[in-house]
Structures are given as structure tokens and as C-alpha cells.
Amino acid sequence: MDKKKKGKIISIFLIAIITLFISWILILLVGTSFTKACSGFYKGILGSSYNISEVLVKMSPLLLCSIGISVAFQTNFINIGADGQLYIGAIIATIVAMYFNLPTILVLIIALILGFIFGGMYSLIPGILKSKFGISEVINTIMLNYIAIGITGILVKTILMDKSGYFPMSPEIEASFPIIIGKTRLHLGIIISIVLALVVQFWLDRTKSGFYIRAIGQNVRASRCAGIKINKNILISAMLSGGFAALAGVFEILGVQHRLMVGISSDFGYTAIIVALLANNKPKNCILTSLGIAALQVGSLSMQRYAGVPSSIALLIMGVIVLLHLGNEALFPFLYKESK
Amino acid sequence: MIALITSIIAAAIRIATPLTFAGIGEAINEKSGVINIGLDSIMLSGAFVSFYVCNKTDNILLGVFAGLISGIIISLFHGYLAIKGKANQTIIGLALNFFALGLTSFLFLVGFGTSTELPTCRIVSNISIPLLNKIPILGEVVFSQNIFVYLLFLTIILSYIIMYKTSWGISLISVGENPKAADTAGIDVKKTRYLACIINGLLGGLAGSYLTLAQLGFFMENITNGKGYMALVAVILGKRNPLGIFLAALVIGVADATQIRLQTAGIPLPSEIFTMLPYFVAMIVLLFSIKNNKDPLALGTPYERNAR
Numbered sequence: 001m002d003k004k005k006k007g008k009i010i011s012i013f014l015i016a017i018i019t020l021f022i023s024w025i026l027i028l029l030v031g032t033s034f035t036k037a038c039s040g041f042y043k044g045i046l047g048s049s050y051n052i053s054e055v056l057v058k059m060s061p062l063l064l065c066s067i068g069i070s071v072a073f074q075t076n077f078i079n080i081g082a083d084g085q086l087y088i089g090a091i092i093a094t095i096v097a098m099y100f101n102l103p104t105i106l107v108l109i110i111a112l113i114l115g116f117i118f119g120g121m122y123s124l125i126p127g128i129l130k131s132k133f134g135i136s137e138v139i140n141t142i143m144l145n146y147i148a149i150g151i152t153g154i155l156v157k158t159i160l161m162d163k164s165g166y167f168p169m170s171p172e173i174e175a176s177f178p179i180i181i182g183k184t185r186l187h188l189g190i191i192i193s194i195v196l197a198l199v200v201q202f203w204l205d206r207t208k209s210g211f212y213i214r215a216i217g218q219n220v221r222a223s224r225c226a227g228i229k230i231n232k233n234i235l236i237s238a239m240l241s242g243g244f245a246a247l248a249g250v251f252e253i254l255g256v257q258h259r260l261m262v263g264i265s266s267d268f269g270y271t272a273i274i275v276a277l278l279a280n281n282k283p284k285n286c287i288l289t290s291l292g293i294a295a296l297q298v299g300s301l302s303m304q305r306y307a308g309v310p311s312s313i314a315l316l317i318m319g320v321i322v323l324l325h326l327g328n329e330a331l332f333p334f335l336y337k338e339s340k
Numbered sequence: 341m342i343a344l345i346t347s348i349i350a351a352a353i354r355i356a357t358p359l360t361f362a363g364i365g366e367a368i369n370e371k372s373g374v375i376n377i378g379l380d381s382i383m384l385s386g387a388f389v390s391f392y393v394c395n396k397t398d399n400i401l402l403g404v405f406a407g408l409i410s411g412i413i414i415s416l417f418h419g420y421l422a423i424k425g426k427a428n429q430t431i432i433g434l435a436l437n438f439f440a441l442g443l444t445s446f447l448f449l450v451g452f453g454t455s456t457e458l459p460t461c462r463i464v465s466n467i468s469i470p471l472l473n474k475i476p477i478l479g480e481v482v483f484s485q486n487i488f489v490y491l492l493f494l495t496i497i498l499s500y501i502i503m504y505k506t507s508w509g510i511s512l513i514s515v516g517e518n519p520k521a522a523d524t525a526g527i528d529v530k531k532t533r534y535l536a537c538i539i540n541g542l543l544g545g546l547a548g549s550y551l552t553l554a555q556l557g558f559f560m561e562n563i564t565n566g567k568g569y570m571a572l573v574a575v576i577l578g579k580r581n582p583l584g585i586f587l588a589a590l591v592i593g594v595a596d597a598t599q600i601r602l603q604t605a606g607i608p609l610p611s612e613i614f615t616m617l618p619y620f621v622a623m624i625v626l627l628f629s630i631k632n633n634k635d636p637l638a639l640g641t642p643y644e645r646n647a648r
Contacts, residue, residue: 030450078430133630136576138377138430140626142569143619150619153612274438277431312445312561319439323421326432330425 007335014332015324022320023313030309037307044302045295051302053184057256059294060190061086061248061265065272066290067197068244070281074204074217075237077130081123081141082245083269084148088122089115089249091152094160094260097173097253107175111250119246120239122148127238131231137238145269153262160260169261177255187255194287196244201284213237217281245269271297274318278325293318342477348601350481352593354555357492358383358547359589360582362571364499365543367580369415371503372536373516373638376418377433379544380568381440386411386548388444391559392451394461394552403461404549411545412538414440419537423530426642437568445561463557464488488550492586495543499582512536516636519643529643547571573622577629588625595621 027037045055065082072079096111126140153168162171177187204210212233215223224230248268257264275293279285300314329336362379369376376382389410394403418436422429452459464486472483482489503509514522515532523529551567552559570592577591578584599614 026446078434080434129627133627135626135630136572139569139573139576140623142566143573143623146566146619147616150612150616153615154610157610157612270438273434277435310446310449312442312449314442315438316442316446319435319442322435323432323439326427326435327421327425330421330427 004336007332008328010335011328011332014335015321015328018324019317019321023317026313026316027307027309030307032307032309037303037309040303040306040309041299043306044299047302049181050184051298053181053186055291055295055298056190057185057187058298059290060187060193060255061252061268062272062275062294063193063197063286063290064189064248064251065245065269066275066279066286067193067200067283068241069272069276070279070283070286071200071204071213071244072237072241073276073281074213075234076217076220077127077234077238077241078138079123079126079141079238079241080138080273081126081144081148081269082241082248082272083265083267084141084145085119085123085242085245086249086252086265086269087148087152088242089119089246090253090260090264091155091160091249092118092246093250093253094155094170094173097175098160098170104175108177108254111175111254112247115246115250116243119249120243122246123238123242124235127235130238131234149262152260156261162259167261169259171259173253173258173260175254176258177251185256187251189251189255193247193251196247197283197287200240201282204283209236245272271318274322277322344601346477346480348594348597349477350485351597351600352590353481353485353489354593355596356586356589356593357489358550358555358567359571359574359592360492360586361495361547361550362544362568363574363578363585363589364495364582365415365540365547366571366575367578367582367585368499368503368512368543369536369540370575370580370639371512371516371636372533373519373636373641373643374419374422374533374537375429375433375640376415376422376537376540377430377572378414378418378436378440378568379433379571380564380566381433381436382411382414382541382544383548383551383564383568383571384437384440384444384562385414386545387551387563388448388548388559390545390549391461391552392447395459398462400462400464400553403553404546407549407553408542408545411543411548412541415537415541415544416534419534423533423537423642426644429640441562444559448559448561458558458560460558461552464554486554488546488554491546496582496586503582508532513636515643516638519638523643523645533643544568570618570622573626577625579629579634591625592618592622 024034027034045051065086069079069082092115093111096114097107100107100110126137126144129135129140130137156168156170160170162169177189180186180188204214212228215228216230216233220230252264253260271293275286275290278289297314300311303309304311324331362383366376366379386407390403390407393406394400414436418432421427421432466484466486469483473479511527511532515527515529519529551563574585574588574592577588595618599617602614603611
């Protein structure tokens with residue numbers, strides 16, 4: 001057991017070294033100097049307080065989506081639909097802001113509550129299809145991503161369209177979450193999402209209903225024998241995961257972008273899967289991994305500007321890290337061999 | 341009207357071809373007990389490598405060959421982590437999709453730059469089979485297609501024979517249903533599963549080649565755009581039977597071909613109403629296919645000889 005723990009720690013260092021080595025080769029492949037690329041990366045994430053805040057702005061939706069995905073993955077509900085659920089939250093936020101004539105504070109609160117409910121309901125569709133009919137949630141959640149984007153597209157061309165403009169987008173929304181640091185885009189959502197991560201972790205670790213969720217992920221058969229209602233808990237985890245992803249959408253509309261259109265999510269829902277996987281499906285670990293992944297994305301964008309390295313390098317590096325992380329026992333067997 | 345239907349079905353076959361190739365590969369993989377959600381990664385790498393080689397050498401055959409190899413490499417990597425590493429197969433497939441998307445986008449930009457002119461490659465031409473192409477409707481739908489489509493018909497027949505009429509096919513199914521019994525009977529479980537992975541990579545790579553070398557003639561980021569997942573729908577819907585998968589892919593193909601027609605028909609509705617159609621059809625059709633779900637019993641579980 002001790003050996004295993006030690007192996008895990010060494011494997012983290014190995015993964016870091018291999019990842020750095022691969023990035024070095026990739027940057028050489030582009031034909032720019034490694035130091036130039038690195039300084040571009042550094043400037044992008046730590047160059048000024050604005051850059052730091054941009055990392056945190058990116059981190060917020062990733063964290064919210066990954067909290068939900070972690071809960072879903074705990075019951076083996078492989079929710080790939082966070083992106084679609086995020087759009088549902090964004091649609092709800094836009095509708096509330098456009099059609100509910102209420103003071104800002106009420107608009108914000110109602111948008112969060114309704115967003116959570118509708119996102120949860122949207123995620124219940126694949127949840128019910130899985131638990132009642134046994135249809136793969138992987139496929140249904142992906143189909144629902146395309147459908148949610150389609151619905152967004154239809155709405156911004158019809159009832160939610162900005163009539164004064166020509167483009168398919170909603171009018172600018174005035175209601176906004178408070179900005180916590182002046183002159184940046186950093187809104188209250190980041191604090192709320194960090195708090196939520198800790199709350200959900202506490203719920204999973206310290207409450208009975210949270211224990212059921214974890215137990216199902218460990219061993220479905222044992223849980224069923226112990227009298228845990230499997231289907232009900234899968235539905236709960238599906239609903240929660242959709243709800244959290246939808247919150248990310250609400251914050252994107254009312255905190256950052258203030259206009260609904262197709263493309264508000266830069267694949268947050270998909271990237272959040274990587275965040276959750278690297279966090280071993282633990283919401284509290286998601287805080288750090290989402291920060292890391294957000295920094296990687298923001299940094300690589302700046303690396304593209306400064307050194308001409310395509311920003312898709314971020315996705316590639318994430319893929320490498322996740323594969324090494326998931327397969328580390330097969331790829332580094334020498335770390336786990338029992339010494340006789 | 342008949343001309344319209346004919347052209348829609350002909351287009352549906354062209355859309356169904358890559359889904360069927362990848363779907364049959366995945367079906368064989370799943371029959372052996374290994375599920376690979378990362379079909380998209382296999383197709384994407386096949387599409388990119390085929391395009392790259394064909395663009396540089398102007399040789400379609402070489403391009404297809406390189407695409408197959410790349411597909412096999414990706415699928416074997418999945419197989420290695422699943423069979424040897426005993427990792428969660430679904431999750432690894434998912435991770436491979438991210439990896440392949442990043443890798444192909446990066447290499448594409450590095451290899452071709454961001455010029456405004458889209459780099460292109462040669463594509464295979466349609467071959468009309470003499471006499472047969474004169475048959476009304478069927479002639480245009482079936483006998484005036486490109487070489488990949490004919491290859492597809494051959495693959496459907498061959499894979500059907502291999503899966504249901506050969507002893508290897510029986511080993512394949514037994515390894516997926518009850519690996520322990522298969523092992524006791526002297527079947528090499530790991531070897532059978534690896535071979536299934538190779539076939540999956542081969543057919544998935546071919547599906548990718550089809551996209552760039554037969555359908556489009558160019559490459560762009562995320563060119564598969566979820567086709568790997570559509571192929572998975574076809575696998576479930578077709579109950580892992582090659583002919584069933586082809587018919588399922590045709591249903592998706594007809595939905596897609598119809599929505600493209602409707603989009604260009606000038607109906608004053610948002611185009612998204614039509615683009616959503618294939619995804620709706622996929623979900624609804626899945627809902628009606630759930631009766632007698634016959635997943636291989638050992639699907640997704642790694643085999644351990646000494647486990648109880």
C-alpha cells in the first residue's frame with residue numbers, strides 16, 4: 001500500500017517531466033524558441049493583475065461544470081453533456097433578464113435558481129433514459145449538446161433576438177453579477193463556485209445521501225444489496241450535474257458575456273471533463289485542477305500571440321496529461337512492482 | 341419526386357459509409373468485450389494522416405494506407421490501456437478524443453499554416469459500373485458511387501462472415517461474453533481482444549480516410565464533428581450486426597440528407613431546426629431499439645485470470 005502511494009507521487013513527477021518534454025518538442029516543431037514561447041505563456045497568465053483575473057474568469061465555468069461532472073462520474077453516469085446544460089442555463093438567464101421586470105438582485109437570484117432547475121431537468125432526460133431504459137448516457141448527452149446549441153440558435157434568431165441588430169444574438173443584458181476587483185471581468189461567480197466545490201465535497205464525504213452516491217461508484221452490486229436505490233441516486237447525480245453546469249451558463253451570461261449567442265461556451269463542458277478526471281472526481285480537487293487548466297488555456301492563447309505556437313497545443317497537452325494520468329499503472333509498471 | 345428521393349438516398353449512402361465502417365469496427369471491438377468511445381479519435385487521426393500524406397505525395401492509395409496505420413495505432417493504444425492497464429475504457433476513449441483533436445489541430449496548423457487558401461488534396465472519383473448503373477433508381481443509388489462505397493459493401497459481407505461463420509468469430513464472441521470460459525477452452529483472451537482492436541483501428545481509419553479522400557478533399561479542425569458518436573449510435577441501433585449497423589447508419593444518413601435539402605429549400609425558418617434533425621432522430625430511434633438489449637456480458641470489464 002505504501003509502495004503504491006509512493007509510486008503515485010513519483011508518477012506525478014514523471015507525468016510533469018514527460019509533458020514538459022513533449023511541449024518542448026512541439027514548440028521546436030513550430031520553429032520558435034522555447035524561451036520565447038515560455039515568456040509568452042508566462043505573460044499571458046501572470047503578466048499583470050488583469051491577466052491573473054482572466055485566468056480566474058476562465059476557471060469559474062470550468063470549476064462549476066467539473067463539480068457536476070465529478071458528482072455524475074461518482075455514480076458512473078458519464079455525463080458528457082455539460083456543454084449543452086451550460087447553454088440551457090444561459091438561455092434561462094437571458095429569458096429571466098429580458099422578460100422578468102424585477103430589480104437586479106432578484107433577477108440574479110431567480111436566474112440562478114431557475115437555471116439550476118432547468119439544467120437539472122435537461123440532464124434528467126439522459127438520466128431517465130439510462131436508469132429506466134438502459135440507453136447509453138454517453139450518446140444521449142452528446143446528442144443533447146448539439147440539440148441545446150440548436151435551441152440556442154433558434155432562440156437568438158427569434159424571440160430572444162436583438163431587434164436593433166442584424167446578428168443572431170440577444171440584446172445586451174444589463175443585470176450583472178457584482179465585479180469583485182475593479183477594471184477586470186472577475187465576478188462574484190468565482191467565489192460562489194469555489195464555495196460550492198467545498199460544500200459538495202462535504203456533502204459527498206460527510207452525509208448519508210452523499211455516501212450513497214460514492215458507494216454506487218465503488219460497487220453497484222454491493223450498494224444494491226445494501227438497499228441503496230441505484231436508479232434514484234443516478235437520477236440525483238444526473239440532475240445535480242446538469243444543475244451545476246447550468247449555473248456556469250448563468251454566470252457566463254450575467255457575469256461575463258452579457259449577450260446570448262451560439263459560441264458563448266468555448267467548449268467549457270468538454271474541458272471540464274478533463275478537469276474532473278485529473279481531480280479523480282473529487283470536487284475539492286477540481287478547484288486546483290480547474291485553475292491549472294484555465295491557466296494552460298489562457299497561457300497558450302498568449303503563447304500563440306507572442307510566439308506563433310497554435311493554441312490547440314493546450315488541448316493536446318491536456319490530452320497527454322489525462323492519458324498519462326489514467327494509464328499510469330500500465331505505462332509506468334516499474335513504479336508499482338512489489339520489491340521482494 | 342423520384343429524382344429527389346433517389347438523390348437523397350444516394351446522399352444518405354455517402355453519409356452512412358464512414359459511420360458504417362467505424363461502426364463495424366467498433367462492433368467487433370465491443371463483441372470482444374472492449375468498448376471504445378474514442379471512435380472519433382480514430383476517425384480524426386485517419387482523416388488527418390490520409391489527407392497529409394495525400395497532399396504531400398499526391399498518391400491516394402498511400403494516403404489511405406497511412407490513415408489505416410494511424411487508426412490502428414490509436415486503437416491499439418486504447419486497447420493497451422484497457423487490456424493491460426485495466427483502466428476505465430469509456431473514460432480512456434473520451435480522453436483519446438481530446439488528445440486526437442488537439443494533436444490533429446496542432447499538426448494541421450504547423451504543417452499548413454493559417455493561410456486563407458484551404459490546402460486541398462485529390463479525391464477518388466466515382467466509378468459507374470457498366471450496365472448495372474442503368475437500372476432505374478438502384479443504378480444511381482448503388483452502382484454509381486466511389487470505390488469506398490463498394491469497399492463498404494464488401495466489408496459488410498466479409499465482417500458478417502467473420503463474425504458469425506468462422507471459428508475466430510466464435511472465439512471473439514465467447515471472449516466478450518465469458519472470458520473465463522473462453523480462457524479455459526484454450527482461447528487466448530488478450531490476443532483476441534488486441535486483434536479486435538486492430539480491426540477497429542483499421543476500419544475507423546478507413547472511415548477517416550473516406551472523409552478527406554472521398555467526401556471533402558480538404559482537412560479542417562474537428563472535421564469529424566461528432567461522427568464517431570453517431571457511429572456509436574449506429575452500433576447500438578444495429579445491435580452490433582454489420583448489416584444492422586449499415587441500415588441504422590442509413591436512417592441517420594437519410595435524416596441528415598433530408599435536413600440538408602430542407603435547409604437549401606428556402607423555407608423561412610431558422611436553419612437550426614433542420615440541423616438538429618439527425619440528433620433528434622438518433623435519440624428517438626435509440627429509444628425504440630431498447631427492447632432485447634444484448635450487450636456482451638463482459639463489455640467494459642478487463643479480464644484477470646486469477647480473479648474470482
